[in-house]
Amino acid sequence: MKLFDVFVKESANKVFIGLVTGVITGITFSLLIPLVLIALDAPDAELQEVVPETINWLRLEVTNPVLAVVFFATCTFIIVLKTFSQSLMASVALNAASNLRLSIYRRINSAPIAQIESVGQSKLVSIVTGDIPRIIAGVSAIPDLIISLMSVLGVLAFMAFISFETFLFILATIFFGLVTYQVPLIIGQRHYARARPIYDKLHESIRGIIFGAKELKLNEEKRETFYKEDLESLELQIRKKEKSGFILMQGANNYGDLISFLAVGVVTFIISNYITLSHAQLVGVVMALIYMISPIHSILQCLPLISVGNVSMGRLNWLLSNLQEETLQSTQEKAPEWQKIHLKNVCYDYNLGAKGKDKFQLGPVNLTLSKGEVTFIVGGNGSGKSTLSKMITQHYLPSAGAIYFDNVPVDDANRASYRHTITSIYSDYYLFNRILGYKDSEVDTIVSDYLLELGLAEKVTVQNGHFSTISLSDGQKRRLALLVALLEDRELYVFDEWAADQDPSFKDTFYKHYLPQLRDQGKAVVVITHDDRYFDLADKVVWMESGNVSRISMSDVIKTDKYRSEDEKLGTA
Numbered sequence: 001m002k003l004f005d006v007f008v009k010e011s012a013n014k015v016f017i018g019l020v021t022g023v024i025t026g027i028t029f030s031l032l033i034p035l036v037l038i039a040l041d042a043p044d045a046e047l048q049e050v051v052p053e054t055i056n057w058l059r060l061e062v063t064n065p066v067l068a069v070v071f072f073a074t075c076t077f078i079i080v081l082k083t084f085s086q087s088l089m090a091s092v093a094l095n096a097a098s099n100l101r102l103s104i105y106r107r108i109n110s111a112p113i114a115q116i117e118s119v120g121q122s123k124l125v126s127i128v129t130g131d132i133p134r135i136i137a138g139v140s141a142i143p144d145l146i147i148s149l150m151s152v153l154g155v156l157a158f159m160a161f162i163s164f165e166t167f168l169f170i171l172a173t174i175f176f177g178l179v180t181y182q183v184p185l186i187i188g189q190r191h192y193a194r195a196r197p198i199y200d201k202l203h204e205s206i207r208g209i210i211f212g213a214k215e216l217k218l219n220e221e222k223r224e225t226f227y228k229e230d231l232e233s234l235e236l237q238i239r240k241k242e243k244s245g246f247i248l249m250q251g252a253n254n255y256g257d258l259i260s261f262l263a264v265g266v267v268t269f270i271i272s273n274y275i276t277l278s279h280a281q282l283v284g285v286v287m288a289l290i291y292m293i294s295p296i297h298s299i300l301q302c303l304p305l306i307s308v309g310n311v312s313m314g315r316l317n318w319l320l321s322n323l324q325e326e327t328l329q330s331t332q333e334k335a336p337e338w339q340k341i342h343l344k345n346v347c348y349d350y351n352l353g354a355k356g357k358d359k360f361q362l363g364p365v366n367l368t369l370s371k372g373e374v375t376f377i378v379g380g381n382g383s384g385k386s387t388l389s390k391m392i393t394q395h396y397l398p399s400a401g402a403i404y405f406d407n408v409p410v411d412d413a414n415r416a417s418y419r420h421t422i423t424s425i426y427s428d429y430y431l432f433n434r435i436l437g438y439k440d441s442e443v444d445t446i447v448s449d450y451l452l453e454l455g456l457a458e459k460v461t462v463q464n465g466h467f468s469t470i471s472l473s474d475g476q477k478r479r480l481a482l483l484v485a486l487l488e489d490r491e492l493y494v495f496d497e498w499a500a501d502q503d504p505s506f507k508d509t510f511y512k513h514y515l516p517q518l519r520d521q522g523k524a525v526v527v528i529t530h531d532d533r534y535f536d537l538a539d540k541v542v543w544m545e546s547g548n549v550s551r552i553s554m555s556d557v558i559k560t561d562k563y564r565s566e567d568e569k570l571g572t573a
């Protein structure tokens, strides 16, 4: 997609009307010049007989009143028409810009999690906050460019009318000016374009300085190294590239501003030696050229914006091709009732095609999860617990094998419906400051009860579904996330190390109260945990090792193991 397509696709009709009115404005503008020339030079003899040459109007002496009225009426007409044309084009540009932003939000919203993770947060943020505004600026410059182009075309038409040969000379001069203007402009833009990938790295470093502030604060050497190598050096690279880009572009702009005068010089000093022009014709051409300074200046102002916008458009196109929409069917349909989830030879590959230590393959995993059952997934760091759970919650799609809800395989046609039966709290969960999907105060009472139950009532209140604050401790935030999950009342619950930062008493409450409660309500519950003290509370424990399920223990075995190990401890005591 090109920048201009974004603009035209928004409303081709309006763009066409804007173009036509732009042309009329340009041509009308050119008509002012002969009017002035006539008034200055050769008042019409017949006109003089009918109308006195000078009249008194509001104590002002007005020469050639008929021409004066025509002149000011034309000026008013131009102002009205130009404003109309600009407003029309600007409204198309603003709509295009806003719709573009909305489509990006929608695309991110509907992209598969794996693709969002693979693009990376920094690049995503850099494109949304850096490139989109540049694209918007580029799109917004298109109307000005078009209207100014039309004005220039109108004036050129007027010149062709005065003297076609002169017009050809001027056209050649302007063409030469515009071509030579492009050289520094293109080099300048290259410098800007080279700065963009450095911005991506800088965004990552900025995240480091904000989110790693605590770590850096405690180690002067680390802080200095990070500052120098990851911030200062990138800033210096960006500064260098942008400075040279700016100087070249500024030089190009100044040169561009003089293109019209260049033409004036050519007409005054050169063309007059080759083509015979009357004094009136010469004055007319020079006036027209001087008038062209403003639209040419505007064109040259717009061109860099449009071209920088095009660079950003390239990055956006890259993002769009790497962030595809999931081909899911509408979520309106309710998923069929289910009792069990079966994972059959399910595999997942990060970095498909990668080799060696970059490659992690999960599976093939065979596993059954049941409603009314609490399943713990346990294992060492990096063994694949979260990856497995993200497949269970339908965030990652298996690269091989299939997941069945009872006997129904999950596919694009029903995935959205099954997702509606699932809720999860991952370790990188995001806590919204309100309860989404509920209207007004209908949830306030039930949320207030939960806040009391979760020990948060003194910290947080709720009004019309909005939490009074989410500036809470890590453990408290997780309790609020648990509240939201409980409120959703889904059929499958997945908790990824939810209890990791809870105090001992609440950890106990989670394992001994909430998990059994969810099981008694007939929910399927999956808990990723390292809390081996509570393993015996699970109905099933799935042990992961290097991306594979190494063992599945049922509750009676876990309990026997636990008592055996406690006996052993007592025996050795």
Ligand SMILES: Nc1ncnc2c1ncn2[C@@H]1O[C@H](COP(=O)(O)OP(=O)(O)OP(=O)(O)O)[C@@H](O)[C@H]1O
Pocket: 117, 118, 350, 351, 360, 379, 380, 381, 382, 383, 384, 385, 386, 387, 388
């Ligand atoms: N977004 C990702 N892109 C590429 N590889 C990834 C990604 N996320 C995880 N991995 C790799 O997959 C492997 C398993 O990660 P996973 O998060 O599933 O482990 P885990 O058992 O949950 O670990 P932990 O107990 O530390 O949370 C790791 O080796 C990791 O490097």
